Amino acid sequence: MYRIKLSISIVVYGESFLQIKDCLLSLLSAMPPAISYEITLVDNGALELQKNNALAISIKNFFVNLPIDYIVSSKNGGYGYGHNQAIFKSDAEYHLILNNDVYLMPDSLKNAFDFMQRHPYVGMLVPDVYDMNEKRVHLCRHNPSLWISFLRRFAPNFFKKIFHKQLNHFEMQDKNYNEVMFKLSNPTGCFMFCRLDLLKRLGGFDEKFFMYYDDSDLGRRMASISQIAYSPSVRIKHVWQRAAYQDKQMAWIASKSALYYSWKWLLK
Secondary structure (H helix, E strand, C coil): CCCCEEEEEEEECCCCHHHHHHHHHHHHHCCCCCCEEEEEEEECCCCCCCCCCHHHHHHHHHCCCCCEEEEECCCCCCHHHHHHHHHCCCCCCEEEEECCCEEECCCHHHHHHHHHHHCCCEEEEEEEEECCCCCEECCCECCCCHHHHHHHHCCCHHHHHHCHHHHHHHCCCCCCCCCCEEEECECCCCEEEEEHHHHHHHCCCCCCCCCCCHHHHHHHHHHCCCEEEEEEEEEEEECCCCHHHHCHHHHHHHHHHHHHHHHHHCCC
């Protein structure tokens, strides 16, 4: 059906094999049979956390003959830094940026390939995302502002209720998520199905973002040279951890990223 090569990058930091096994199983079960593919798993935490290669050994023993390249980063440079290591070594036609806590439906990749083949002007495709309770998560978003970032991360619930219309507008809840959407600019970073040549032309992720807003920045740059689309036929589940809402250090990292994003895009 296809004569196409796909590369996939997954970044881990301190996760055990059991935490990422189901992600890899869902990825393999969704792979169309005629696709040539390679998986790059970038371990950002092995050296920093002084862990051995137990994760690599477990993957090799469980997934026999899996075409996976296990890279131990020389430093923990962040989410985009990890994915860039895979992006720039690949010679595939398409590249999937994937979170390690995402689970694909059996037809997710087939439908993604079909969509991209039908729409050559689309450079990035984002999925229909559900949480583990089968509730849809609205991740087609407008470009973020500092005000929206404050409301989402720091405002108390009663304050969010006052400005719920602005928050709903940001998440494009006025749109029909059961239909295809084009000309997006702020994709979700948990699953980005991209044309690799465009990713390389953009220089990959901006590594000044350690975590958070790196997907918004990449999407905004992708939208300047191509189109970003959403398709409800590409369905995934995402374990919603929301570390930036629960951990003070992650909240500080998210705040710094929001300020850098605002400087880069809004204050220039």
